[in-house]
Amino acid sequence: MSAAEIPLRVLVVEDDDIAADYLCLLLGQNGCTATVAGNGEEALEFLRELRFDLMLTDWMMPKMDGVELIRRARELLQHYLHVVLLTAPGEERTMRTALEAGADDFLYKPISATQLQLGLATARRVLGLQQRLERKNRALAESTRRVRAAYRQLKSDLRAAGTMQRSLITVDGVTGFLAHGSYLQPSIDIGGDSFGVLPLEDGTFFFAVDVSGHGVPAALNSFAIHQRVVQLARSGTDLRGIAEAVNRELMDQPGESYATALFGVVATDTEISLIRAGHPPPVIVKSCGKAEFAEDGGLPLGMFEAAAFDVLQLRFEQGDLLLCYSDGVMESGMGEDELLAFCASARTSGVEVAAALGQKLSELRGGTDPPDDISVLALSRV
Amino acid sequence: MIIVDSRGDVAMVHVAVDRLDAAASPAFKQAVASQVDADTAKLVLDMRAVEFVDSTGLGAIVSLMKRLPPDGVLVIAAPRHPVRRLLQITGLDRLFRQFDTTEEALAAIGG
Numbered sequence: 001m002s003a004a005e006i007p008l009r010v011l012v013v014e015d016d017d018i019a020a021d022y023l024c025l026l027l028g029q030n031g032c033t034a035t036v037a038g039n040g041e042e043a044l045e046f047l048r049e050l051r052f053d054l055m056l057t058d059w060m061m062p063k064m065d066g067v068e069l070i071r072r073a074r075e076l077l078q079h080y081l082h083v084v085l086l087t088a089p090g091e092e093r094t095m096r097t098a099l100e101a102g103a104d105d106f107l108y109k110p111i112s113a114t115q116l117q118l119g120l121a122t123a124r125r126v127l128g129l130q131q132r133l134e135r136k137n138r139a140l141a142e143s144t145r146r147v148r149a150a151y152r153q154l155k156s157d158l159r160a161a162g163t164m165q166r167s168l169i170t171v172d173g174v175t176g177f178l179a180h181g182s183y184l185q186p187s188i189d190i191g192g193d194s195f196g197v198l199p200l201e202d203g204t205f206f207f208a209v210d211v212s213g214h215g216v217p218a219a220l221n222s223f224a225i226h227q228r229v230v231q232l233a234r235s236g237t238d239l240r241g242i243a244e245a246v247n248r249e250l251m252d253q254p255g256e257s258y259a260t261a262l263f264g265v266v267a268t269d270t271e272i273s274l275i276r277a278g279h280p281p282p283v284i285v286k287s288c289g290k291a292e293f294a295e296d297g298g299l300p301l302g303m304f305e306a307a308a309f310d311v312l313q314l315r316f317e318q319g320d321l322l323l324c325y326s327d328g329v330m331e332s333g334m335g336e337d338e339l340l341a342f343c344a345s346a347r348t349s350g351v352e353v354a355a356a357l358g359q360k361l362s363e364l365r366g367g368t369d370p371p372d373d374i375s376v377l378a379l380s381r382v
Numbered sequence: 383m384i385i386v387d388s389r390g391d392v393a394m395v396h397v398a399v400d401r402l403d404a405a406a407s408p409a410f411k412q413a414v415a416s417q418v419d420a421d422t423a424k425l426v427l428d429m430r431a432v433e434f435v436d437s438t439g440l441g442a443i444v445s446l447m448k449r450l451p452p453d454g455v456l457v458i459a460a461p462r463h464p465v466r467r468l469l470q471i472t473g474l475d476r477l478f479r480q481f482d483t484t485e486e487a488l489a490a491i492g493g
Contacts, residue, residue: 212437213404258441260472278437278472299473300437303444327436327468336467372436 008032008123009050013043013057013069014086019109023056026116040064040072047073047081054082054123056107059094067098074102080130082123086111155189158216162189165219169226171197172351174382176204177266181351183358183376185328191373192218192259193326194226198233203267205233207242208279208377210326212258218373221257225250229263239263239275243301243309247277250302258302262324266381272316275309277301280327283343287319291344293336294322321353321380328374329357333364350378383413389488392424397432402439411442414449423454426487430460435468443478459487 010032014020017038024034035050037043039061046052055073059066066085073081084105085098095106104126107119165186172181180197192211197204207229211222225246232242242263250257260278267273276282278300281293294314299307316322323343330336342360346353354376361374383406387394395418399406418425427443435443447456457479461469469475481487 210437212441256441256445258437258444260437280471297471297473299477300440303441331434331436 008053008120008127010034011037011043011046011050011052011055011057013037013040013055013061013066015039015058015061019058023111023116026111026113027120029113030117030120032120040066040069043069044072044076047076051079052081053127054084054120056084056086058109059085059087059091059098067094067101067103070098070103071101080127080134082126084119084123158189161216161219162186165190165194165223168223169194169196171195171377172354175199177269177381178204178206179349179351179380179382180206181349181354181378183354183361183374185358185361185370185374186219187214187328187370187373190216190219192222193328193373193375194222195324195375195377196226196230197377197379198230200233200236200265203265206262206264206266206324206377206379207233208262208324208326208375210260210279210328210373210375214373221259225259225261229261239265239273239311240309243275243277243298247301247307247309248305251305253302256302258300260300260326264322266316266379269381270315270317272314272322274312274314276312277307277309278303280325280330282325283321283323283340284314284316285321285323285343285346287317289344291340293340316381318381321350321378323353323357324377324379325357326373326375328370328372329361329376331372332361332370332374334361348380349382350380353380354378383409384417386417389426392426392488392491393418393422394426394428394484394488396428396430400431400433401435402432402442403434403436404438407438407442410439411445414446418449420449421451423451424491425450425454425456426459426484426491427456428459428484428487429462429465430484432465433462435465437472440468440472440474444474447477455491457481457487457491459484 010027012020012023012034015038020036027034035046037046057066057069070083083103084107085103086107086109087094089108105119105122107115166184175197176199191214195208197206209222209225211218229242232245262276262279264272264274276297281295283291284294285291296312298309346356357376383398385396385398459481460483461480
């Protein structure tokens with residue numbers, strides 16, 4: 001149906017019966033159904049009860065004039081009503097007031113058939129546009145509702161996944177010679193950092209991994225690496241074998257996926273064996289309070305097939321502490337010198353150091369989410 | 383993202399972002415792929431504008447190196463301290479020679 005054929009429901013507000021009858025006749029000839037109200041109050045009653053597309057109202061009426069009726073009709077109605085004021089030529093001031101009150105168009109009395117046809121054509125065009133706009137608004141509101149629902153679902157899933165990730169990898173306690181504490185703060189709900197401590201037949205194995213990127217892809221990859229490292233360690237693979245296997249498997253993955261990692265074993269009560277694959281150098285804190293970085297290390301995992309991973313041996317005696325951390329620590333605003341100073345002054349157990357560092361990093365960020373995933377694994381020799 | 387400037391047989395790639403991270407790296411790789419000739423064998427990466435690189439950014443630099451032919455060479459010019467330190471931590475300083483200025487980098491690889 002074209003705009004010109006839209007049947008309009010018209011409310012005619014006219015206190016003169018003859019004029020009202022004439023308008024109804026013309027409206028009927030132009031495909032409209034007309035209802036007549038003899039005054040403003042009656043018109044408002046009709047507007048409360050029935051739905052109209054167009055209101056044609058006289059200006060000069062007893063009790064309530066046309067301008068007042070328009071103002072009150074606009075206050076009353078939620079939907080669009082096309083409003084035409086019937087007035088006399090030369091009433092510019094009235095027209096301006098009526099426009100401010102909500103009139104859309106004006107017809108000059110006496111109304112001719114042609115004048116009314118032109119007014120109806122305008123009304124039909126505006127009402128057609130209004131209907132299209134309302135349809136689009138409804139579709140937009142529905143889309144927004146769906147997007148919000150999807151976002152809420154996604155956020156809820158991410159939170160649940162984050163909680164699961166934490167419960168899988170958070171390790172606080174004592175294993176063999178090691179008291180270990182940890183701190184994990186992904187940049188969004190889940191992240192690519194992971195770590196673990198597990199007892200083996202010949203010592204205590206620990207590791208920390210940071211997969212490139214953030215969010216779900218990094219978390220999935222990190223989880224897979226975590227499981228693989230645990231499997232390799234439990235099957236008796238040595239540190240170099242673990243690093244080489246993970247490096248090779250990341251190289252074989254489609255796309256580009258990199259990770260930095262630390263793998264270590266405490267097999268005796270005086271020494272720690274360590275491989276650092278691109279991961280930030282861990283801090284070793286001696287019981288006397290001296291703190292330094294264990295700098296020696298090799299390339300990240302997943303970058304080069306032929307990467308070599310050398311094992312570093314460090315003295316690790318009663319009261320010593322090893323702090324492993326991801327580069328998110330530096331991105332939180334703690335420089336390497338500050339980290340060393342923090343470690344040197346925090347001569348307590350791994351559990352307490354990890355918690356204190358987590359607290360300190362949170363303060364540095366002012367409680368906001370970190371720009372990069374942060375993980376800390378603190379190991380103290382008991 | 384990048385400005386490429388050919389100096390003889392050397393492609394000088396000026397990195398025009400302050401952070402080469404997970405957010406910027408895909409666009410960086412795409413820009414390199416479209417603006418640097420595939421047969422380029424010598425490349426200077428001018429990092430003077432880059433304040434920060436994360437592991438994804440490092441990966442992007444490594445893949446840039448892997449694009450080069452077997453006899454190709456990629457060097458880094460004017461890395462700032464955080465970038466230099468990251469290369470050191472990750473052992474990539476042994477693969478990517480670094481120079482204080484682009485002129486020194488060009489002179490070293492024969493531009």
